[in-house]
Amino acid sequence: MMKKLFFQRFSLLAITILLSMAGVADAIGQRNANRNAPLFSQFVYEGNDQVYIDNPLGPDEFYTPILQGCYPDPAIVRRGDDYFMVHSSFAMFPGVPIFHSKDLVNWKQIGHVLDRKSQLKVYDSGISAGIYAPAIKFNPFNETFYMITTQFAGGIGNMVVKTKDPFQGWSDPYKLNFEGIDPSMFFDDDGKAYVVHNDAPDAGKELYSGHRVIKIWDYDLEKDQVIAGTDKIIVDGGVDITKKPIWIEMPHIYKKDGRYFLMCAEGGTGGWHSEVIFVSDSPRGPYVPAPNNPILSQRYLNPNRPNRVEWAGHADLVEGPGGKLYGVFLAIRPNEKNRVNIGRETFILPVDWSGEFPVFENGLVPMQPKLKMPAGVVNKTGTEGYFPNGNFTFTENFTTEKLDYRWIGMRGPREDFISVTRRGLQIRPFETNIKEVRPISSLFKRQMHQRFTASTVLEYTPRSEKDLAGMVCYQSELFNYVFGVTKKGKDFYLVLQRTERGKSTIIASEKIDVKKPIHLQIDADGDNYNFNYSFNGTDYTTLGGTVSGDILSTNVAGGFTGNLIGLYATSVNDAQPE
Structure with missing residues (x-):
């Protein structure tokens, strides 16, 4: 009887140790996955339409x-x-x-x-x-x-x-x-x-x-x-x-x-x-x-x-x-x-x-x-938590667990792929590409002006050419721009990919050093879009020159939505630098 109890207790102890080791392994694996997840430490959107300059309130x-x-x-x-x-x-x-x-x-x-x-x-x-x-x-x-x-x-x-x-x-x-x-x-x-x-x-x-x-x-x-x-x-x-x-x-x-x-x-x-x-x-x-x-x-x-x-x-x-x-x-x-x-x-x-x-x-x-305004009403838009309109700047430092409601996912909850850390927002890349009709690991905000800039600071070291993180302009799964950091061989690249009717082409690519954070910026003026980058947040270079926003319009893309600006990551990247 004593031998039987000994073996039962030993078996339970062994199972407990194995489960504990598996838990540690899972935690290490998750930590490693998070270590490779892109980190976005700031996002700034600034609208500057002429109609509001010409028509002050x-x-x-x-x-x-x-x-x-x-x-x-x-x-x-x-x-x-x-x-x-x-x-x-x-x-x-x-x-x-x-x-x-x-x-x-x-x-x-x-x-x-x-x-x-x-x-x-x-x-x-x-x-x-x-x-x-x-x-x-x-x-x-x-x-x-x-x-x-x-x-x-x-x-x-x-x-x-x-x-x-x-x-x-x-x-x-x-x-x-x-x-x-x-x-x-x-x-x-x-x-x-x-x-x-x-x-x-x-x-x-x-x-x-x-x-x-x-x-x-x-x-x-x-x-x-x-x-x-x-x-x-x-x-x-x-x-x-x-x-x-x-x-x-x-x-x-x-x-x-x-x-x-x-x-x-x-x-x-x-x-x-x-x-x-x-x-x-x-x-x-x-x-x-x-x-x-x-x-x-x-x-x-x-x-x-x-x-x-x-x-x-x-x-x-x-x-x-x-x-x-x-x-x-x-x-x-x-x-x-x-x-x-x-x-x-x-x-x-x-x-x-x-x-x-x-x-x-x-x-x-x-x-x-x-x-x-209706009689007795005071205009508080853009203050005290009220939604802004006209020209305004929206800044997100990703310092609080509860994100602004303007941040949305596509086909699935944003909470399935984001985590807020002490240093900023991490996106866990899905094995889905932005061109797929499935949930994608991209956090979106709506374009709200004809003339705007949207910028973020990205820290990211892709492990393979299948890894990419950066920004997107997304009218649909068939019409979009991808502007992100990926890998080719032993080198790292910034690429700009245009997708029209589901067919993708590389507009431009540039070899970069990923040891320092990279500042990514989308600068639009009507139909003209520029995808810019900087390593000091001041001096920006345009990748691929000015490109057309035609594919971001409902006139070309069809459908019922407007352009969405996204912070994007994927582990099935197909935007290969040239």
Whole structure:
């Protein structure tokens, strides 16, 4: 018996020692992996657009767009004195950025609605798939906020999440049983709930390319599901189907003076984009278009006007401070070559609803970069944690564990590949390349100006030609620039790679010494991009000369996003120096 106990104890001791040794080995392996991980010790983004230099703010003014960069498809809701606004995020992770304000001028990002893998399944989605056109509503009968959207990923489709408090997170998705896109909700005074959305016409009834309809469903608040058999087409084609209107979408229902107003985008999210409105005596129609449609558009204007704003539409209405109505909407500001690199941004205008139908004030004439602030509001943008706009500098020293919400991942959480150390941010390289439709180890921030510089300080010693770390400009997996440090033979190189339609070419490469930190900088002025480097942070050299930002525009790359500036690392690099 004593011998048996001895061997049992010896076996347990041996197993414990082996497990301990394995743990030490794992720790050493992880430490070695981290030792080879690139270290980014600072990031500085500075925007310097001429429009803001030429149009300084007065004490009672604020800028529109209120959110610069790729924050498209805004939707807004008010509860008491609190405003919440959400935006499309496509394959970005986390998804659906959510902002809070007390006055429609000063906005703070409070997080993302979809911040967990159980909510957001975009791990194999192209950048312009994923989350489309969220709507946010508040139901006073159960004191619950709802965010409803379409997720082109994970087999989900149309879905809704909900919360009692947007500051405290949101539920997992409830999958909704209908096709189409751009759903929104409406809660009537009698407590009934409805869902409206864009859909295809009934089978066999499509009259032309871009012919779409708006449908309505009754909604069961207990089951969080549309009620089968209640669907009804309430708009066919658009304002005037004889003119073959395209892409009637993103419907919102508002109730005023006992009548129901259905506001939709029409014309597609491009040069013919607009906002139109209909009226009915019942939420389920029939709806009659207003005689003065569109109520918002920039499509009829002189293309040579200064400070152009285009593609205006996809709007939502909210009562502002003092009872004044406002509308948020998307629009774009093209560069000097009419290209859209920044993406679709969030603008705001006051709305006049003194007549039968609402009209966006100055929404049909050339938009100006400044607006008068609501009475009693003080402009605090860029201070006290409020989101900046105009020209500004954003500095990130990576000294706190909790990064700014403006830093995002692609198809997966940023926490899966980053760690904040005493010396800065480390990125653990994934075995994925930036051209793949999988999660990539790159930390992104949106381009927000036509003229900007973005710079970082990198410490990195690649072990092989498969290792690379540096900066990227990323319009999509098929269109991007990679600017990073890699290895060839016994030497180290800085390379600039251009990828267009998935085909990559090396623009330039330069042998460098990696014993000292290298300063990397992207310097853009409209369509002209320069990828610069320095070893002292003062004297910069351009690698490969000035290159075109064409592939960073939606005009060339397609899709629905703007250029993203990334801090990138990979262990399957294919950018080989020449």
